[in-house]
Amino acid sequence: MFTSSSFPKKVLIPHLLLSKLRSSKMNKITIWMILISIFVILQTTSSVEDEVKTSLINFIAKLSNNNSQSGLFSGWNSSSDPCQGLWQGVICDTQYNSVRKLFLNSSNLNGELDVGLLCNVKPLADSLSALHLETNMITGGISTEIASCKQLTHLHMSKNQLSGSLPDSLAMLNNLKQLDISNNKFTGDLPADLSRISGLTVFLAQNNQLTGQIPKFDFSNFELFDVSYNKFSGPMPDVKGHIPERSFLGNPELCGDPLPKECPQSLQDKNNVKDENNDDKSKSSSNNQILMFVGYLVLGLVFLFLIMCWVYKRMKRNEKVDGVNKIASVDDTIDKQPEAASMEYKSGFSRSEISVASVDESNLVSTSLIVLPGPVVNELKFEDLLKAPAELLGRGKYGSLYRVIYENGMNLVVKRIKGWAISSDDFKVRMERLDQAKHPNVMQAVAFYCSKQEKLLVYEYQHNGSLLRLLHGTGDTGKAFEWTSRLGVAASISEALAHMHQELEHDGIAHGNLKSSNILLNNNIEPCISEYGLMVVDHNQESSLLGDLTGFSAFKEDVYGFGVILLELLTGKLVHQNGINLAEWVNSVVRxxxxxxxxxxxxxxxxxxxxxxxxxxxxxxxxVDRSPEARPSMNQVAVMINTLKEEEDGSTSSLEP
Known part of the structure; x- marks a missing residue:
């Protein structure tokens, strides 16, 4: 039922009726009037609930060509409740009993999309945050009524037969975080204001027939972005190195960096004129804002001056000269405070970020890294890292990642760790143990540097990206990610993780942050576990996502992380932190x-x-069992997966002629 979100917070009763209730002379007619009023209110509330049910039933009926009652959605009927009746694909808010998410993906739907049936019903439009329709045969298009579903954060419509142009009202979904319209038949230009959705982190529109220019998004926000194989034209927006070239391939009329095709001079001049006009408007608006700000600042300074004069006179009158001297002293101190060092770098590392002087505190040589035995680097110096051009690949909660390019063509990745309360000696011992526990499918650091303030690790750069990108359509390996390859990846990762657990069990060194983005592909497209042992697990943080894990081994948390990777390999779905948890969804479907x-x-x-x-x-x-004690060890997992792989290889070879 939708009682909490549908009932009014207060039932307003006229003051006259209240006074009659308090009177001892209240007659029967008044009582009947009150009862009838309450009955009407309850009936109105019920009608709102019925409206939501009817809207959902009509929506699925239209999507399924009126065949919903004979398939997966036979439970969608007016005699049951969407939340209490466990309608297939409906996820509710348990606190308010309102529909939050619709998972209708891979449901053999071949009808027509009508978002108005959802977004024109206010209780539903105010609660719906996720709509998943991917991998069906749905036709039609996205109507302008989509703007009424203002709470939408996830809109996934890939792999359907949707067509038509995208409405400008799509840009009014200010809460939208993920938009996937790939592999459809959409035409026309992208809404110009789509780039104003500040929280958009995933935008996938590949394999459509979209035209016009690509809007100037803030590309630094995107985790996934792909508009390849459309009909976009004109100069490329400045992606500032955040989006790879492959995300724009298949658009013959696109030109400019990072694409190899240069733009004609006439097109560049036209685009520059357009930018200048936009800049003029922006400057005019900016000037007005500056004038307004200056006005407020002057008023503020005048007000502050008056206060200071009043304070000065009061203090002088009371002969508190010492107090005045203290204020002057504080002002001098503020004036002498150094500005915070910038944390943004276009080229090279900065000494403000990596302190050379701090090396002396850890008794290390200030001009050298500790280079581990290996064929990748030889006599690499700390000063070389400071001087070489560096590209910021990413910045997270636990540190930053840089790509360093040397004059001899060698590409390395430098991981800078912050906020890790571990001594330099312990860090050095930890890195030496990790180097001893080698495995071909675990990336080994080629060098490291540690001091009291700084901890750096150096790895060989991997050009083929991560398992995350390969799984979700942004990999560039030249191969389809078929079942045999996925099973092989699962077996390789499980063997490598089992080996590391066995070697480092007595040291208590687990991975601590195992996920598909930390599985990189080497030159042979083989999976390699990266960043092993670089995080001390925060049990309190993990417990909110994985269940109550406080006090249990970090090795069991690695098992959970590997289980999620297996689910990604099997389902092909993203792990949504702000949406539904993948493990919970799979468990609910299996149940x-x-x-x-x-x-x-x-x-x-x-x-x-x-x-x-x-x-x-x-x-x-x-x-991914919620109880860490119930989870198997990685050695047991590796044995089970290798047994499956051997059986699969055996059955495949028996079918070959």
């Missing part, structure tokens, strides 16, 4: 005995072994 619905449709279409996929899914569910 409803719709196990086959969790698998990536591309795997089923290539006739992958459904029996092996189900077996691997069972392994994954054991790994």
């Amino acid at each position: 409803e005995e719709w196990t086959v619905e969790v698998f990536d449709r591309s795997l089923l279409s290539e006739y992958a072994s459904e029996e092996t996929m189900v077996s691997l899914l069972q392994v994954a569910l054991k790994c």
